[in-house]
Amino acid sequence: MALIVQKFGGTSVGNPERIKNVAKRVAKYRAQGDQVVVVVSAMSGVTDNLIKLAKEIMPLPSEREMDMLLATGEQTTIALTAMALHSVNVSAISLTGAQAGIVTDGVHTKAKIQNITPKEVHSMLDAGNVVIVAGFQGQTSQGQITTLGRGGSDLTAIALAAALKADLCQIYTDVDGVYTADPRLVPNARKLSEISYDEMLELAGAGAKVMQSRSVEFAKKFGVVFEVRSSLNENPGTIVKEETKSMEDVVIRGVALDKNQAKITLAAVPDKPGLAARIFKALADASINVDMIVQTASHGSGSKATDISFTLEKADLLKAQKTLDAIKNDTGVREVIADEKIGKLSIVGVGMRSHSGVAAKMFETLAAEGVNIDMISTSEIKISVVIDLAKGESAMKAVHAAFLG
Ligand code: ASP
Ligand code: MG
Secondary structure, rough: OOEEEEEOHHHHHHOHHHHHHHEEEEEEHOOOOOOOEEEEEOOOHHHHHHHHHHHOOOOOOOOHHHHHHHHHHHHHHHHHHHHHOOOOHHOOEEEOOOOOOOOOOOOOOOOOEEEOHHHHHHHHHOOEEEEEEEEOOOOOEOEEEEEOOOOOOHHHHHHHHHHOOOOEEEEOOOOOOOOOOOOOOOOOOOEEEEEHHHHHHHHHHHHOOOOHHHHHHHHHOOOOOOEEOOOOOOOOEEEOOOHHHHHHHHHOOEEEEEEEEEEEEEEEEEOOOOOHHHHHHHHHHHHOEEEEEEOOOOOOEEEEEEEEEEEEEHHHHHHHHHHHHHHHHHHOEEEEEEOEEEEEEEEEOOOHHHOOOOHHHHHHHHHHHHOOEEEEEEEOOOEEEEHHHEEEEHHHHHHHHHHEE
């Protein structure tokens, strides 16, 4: 008998039919004698709708009340899922995050889990129930309802699996697992049977988002092995775990294309101490997340200057332009140039550490495709390049073919 945590995302519980399917799947595991804890998200679209409703009342609602509101999404699905299990004669009980013993700090709308005391979960399991826990929510030690940030049900599942010392943690979603590339863009992309936490995190940062990154970080910290798999079929998914020696035999695990990036170039930034600090402090104060940063070598005679380029989320571009225009004269920057038509293409793999020539091979492949490289950045297990958005997909296919084809 195993203790299994199964998490079902919004699309997997998106309508009554799907909720009944979830119940059938859970019932099958239960029939094998396993103990099952189910974590569910709100039905797809529900959280977004609740946010929209709140904004119709006022533009900046109280964050405490937002949590009160958003927590109802998951409370709906836990009750419906319990009923669906009852309807197939399986004992089941639903618990809110608070009832499941999930204690968080008091940072409303992005609370961090402080500890989990799963006493109630254990006693309900021991009484023969499937226990259904509301994802995404917890409560402070003062009894205030909190939520864990968008996509937070993943975190609930991973953290519960750690606290319960579960034998297995399955994250059910609408894709079959983690792929070598987005199969909608690269038809011969393959599903990976395993991937390391770090590779998964780098791929997410590169634009291949399967799960909330915070939950993968949490899993890494507490060594929670989990499987990402589809709730729509029986195919085995992708196991996410600590890196093993054999993982290094594969040079590249995956390729990702992020089309949601934009680039800003600051032309002729006076080459003086403190200017980069001022520029990026202004962006940070405006809560703008900057990704790649490249500064050219100093140029010009007399008063020297450099060019600084950086990438950011497209959604932040206007805000960033405003922020930079406001300090332009003050800092002596000549021009702020924005470019929305870029793509960030990345290759990720722990095998990069022990194989040489990976960057050269990527750049040669791009050259053969006639793709110009605009910016380059690397980490120990990732190489990213900024290229023309129009060439993004063909470049991705070529790089995938070169390393993984
Ligand atoms: N319902 C929440 C959201 O949409 C949490 C989740 O789905 O994981 O962000
Ligand atoms: Mg979700």
